[in-house]
Amino acid sequence: MxxxxxxxxxxxxxxxxxxxxxxxxxxxxxxxxxxxxxxxxxxxxxxxxxxxxxxxxxxxxxxxxxxxxxxxxxxxxxxxxxxxxxTRPGEDRYRSDILFMLTFAEEMPLELTEALIDEFAARHQMMSQQIDPDKDDGTDAQGSRWHDEDGNPKPGCCFVAGLGQAMCDATLKFIRENKQGLLDQLKNYKANKS
Amino acid sequence: MxxxxxxxxxxxxxxxxxxxxxxxxxxxxxxxxxxxxxxxxxxxxxxxxxxxxxxxxxxxxxxxxxxxxxxxxxxxxxxxxxxxxxTRPGEDRYRSDILFMLTFAEEMPLELTEALIDEFAARHQMMSQQIDPDKDDGTDAQGSRWHDEDGNPKPGCCFVAGLGQAMCDATLKFIRENKQGLLDQLKNYKANKS
DNA sequence: GATTGACTATATCGAATTGATATATGATAG
DNA sequence: CTATCATATATCAATTCGATATAGTCAATC
Structure with missing residues (x-):
């Protein structure tokens, strides 16, 4: 597209x-x-x-x-x-330098790994808040376009926004549940090597 | 990058x-x-x-x-x-023609909306399966690289793979829970307009 | 009171990247 | 018997990015 x-x-x-x-x-x-x-x-x-x-x-x-x-x-x-x-829609593609870098977590200092994860979480936190469709009250002419001329929210837009938030939330949840585990594993992994 | x-x-x-x-x-x-x-x-x-x-x-x-x-x-x-x-990692960017098109669901036939959602789900289903790190047993020289020379799984890779799967799963869950609701809303929306 | 940075606004351009195509062959499927 | 797909490298036009130039306002910081 x-x-x-x-x-x-x-x-x-x-x-x-x-x-x-x-x-x-x-x-x-x-x-x-x-x-x-x-x-x-x-x-x-x-x-x-x-x-x-x-x-x-x-x-x-x-x-x-x-x-x-x-x-x-x-x-x-x-x-x-x-x-x-x-149009046949093109493939979905997600591009993330942070995830690419985290693939090599074994090769970098623990602090960097943690910083990358925290940054990843912070970005998704921000995105999740930014997506919120309620912030658009329809009065802002230059704002986003979640609502039509009559002020009704557009179902398609709400669906897409909800999906985006669900993805962000899943990401944040995963990080909450797995960040510490990863850091512990990395500690062991590095101890084993030396 | x-x-x-x-x-x-x-x-x-x-x-x-x-x-x-x-x-x-x-x-x-x-x-x-x-x-x-x-x-x-x-x-x-x-x-x-x-x-x-x-x-x-x-x-x-x-x-x-x-x-x-x-x-x-x-x-x-x-x-x-x-x-x-x-390197400061570049911004994460997700690009999806399907989600862009779904933003305009009000303007297209219901069947197309449904087909787009189904395709989106199918792609994520496939991706979720593809990510599975267990399929890499370390014997395939040309395969993916979730394991190091000793056959130990790399924690960084597992973390990233898990995150990818969590995102796919969240997407699929959201679609399961909201697809029908969207289609119903669109039906009402269109009825109101005519 | 002065400089720095952020926001509005358009425009251009080199560099990076995509996506398609060319070439060559074996295998597999219909 | 003929597509189509997989392996494998290579090139190239078209697209897109990212940085920069221009230019004024406004707020903040020093």
Whole structure:
């Protein structure tokens, strides 16, 4: 799923600037299961404009850089929905440097292992809190898009958010239950080697 | 964490060909938390050879393309361990087209929503089984590397594998408990709109 | 009162990575 | 008898990332 499609999806919830779209992937609605950087979003929006799938209004601001507020065209909306129906979703991929590094726990000092696990837990703790759909009350125009125009929560979004939280919680639970055990095993393991 | 570092890590468990390294990221040891494609692995190995961090022996095979079996040099091993100690691990990122698409469940036919959820569950089911560290009995030279030379399971690897399974299980549990609820909500949601 | 860092906002570009393709052959399945 | 898959390396265009440039506001710290 390329960045152009992701941008169309981001604009399904209403108008937004490129910067706001990045925030949806960085902090907001999509942050825990998709990624897109500014370096790919801006070219994507330019291309989409050329193809007539989005339009933008330029808002000149005093003492601030101009704002380009993008919006789906009806053609863009149709195109996105067609993509949804026709695309075979790509594989799920989870990428974690910390887990990769922990694979080599035997080769590093115990303190580093513990620090990595703690950092991993802290990140998931933060993510779990960030996902919470209740924080979006529908009044914040630039906020996330868990609710539709009538203020009803969108079932699909709630499901995905709940799934994300369940994964975070499972991760935290596993760490609570197994961190000390790992550290003890590592101590033994290292004692045996020397 | 770049592909060169990932290759060094893959070779920490013993010698391997480029093809086998890809398998570790595709099916094997690292498959559920790191990715690397052949198009990046081969150039990385070439570069690592030039830098003296790995060496390879070319095995000519009858009626088969030559095999280059790569191995860490002691310099390569030291370099990798240094990287482990010095690198700040990059952010964890989870990427899922299916979850992104499910965000727009309101806009698609119910059957597609259900199919996407089922596919998501099936993938995680498969992953959960694939992770199982017991399948590696230490006799398979080309298999995964959950065990060290003495046949002892590596605590770090077991921890990471367990964490992966816990995440899969949590995902499957969530789907079991919430799939039907979502489908029902979507039915109501759509009825309200028309 | 001054500098530092964080936030809003767009844009560009080199470097890294993906994903597809080419090449070659054996084995297995339909 | 013909796909398709597995082994194995290699290359390359297209995509995407990550860093940087620009530019102004605001808050905090020193």
């Amino acid at each position: 390329d960045v152009r499609t992701l941008c169309l999806g981001a604009l399904m919830g209403g108008e937004a600037t490129g910067y706001e779209i990045r925030k949806m992937f960085e902090d907001g609605t999509f942050s825990h299961f998709q990624i897109a950087s500014l370096g790919s979003i801006y070219p994507a929006l330019t291309k989409l404009t050329q193809d007539g799938l989005v339009t933008f209004v330029e808002h000149e601001q005093e003492n601030r850089p101009d704002k380009k507020i993008y919006q789906l065209t009806s053609e863009g909306r149709r195109s996105f929905l067609r993509t949804l129906l026709q | 770049d592909v060169r570092t990932l290759c060094l890590g893959a070779l920490m468990g013993g010698e391997a060909t480029g093809y086998e390294i890809r398998k570790m990221f595709e099916d094997g040891t690292f498959s559920h938390f790191q990715i690397a494609s052949l198009g990046s692995i081969y150039p990385a190995l070439t570069k690592l050879t030039q830098d003296g961090l790995v060496t390879f022996v070319e095995h000519e095979q009858e009626n088969r393309p030559d095999k280059k079996i790569y191995q860490l040099t002691s310099e390569g091993r030291r370099s990798f361990l240094r990287t482990l100690l010095q």
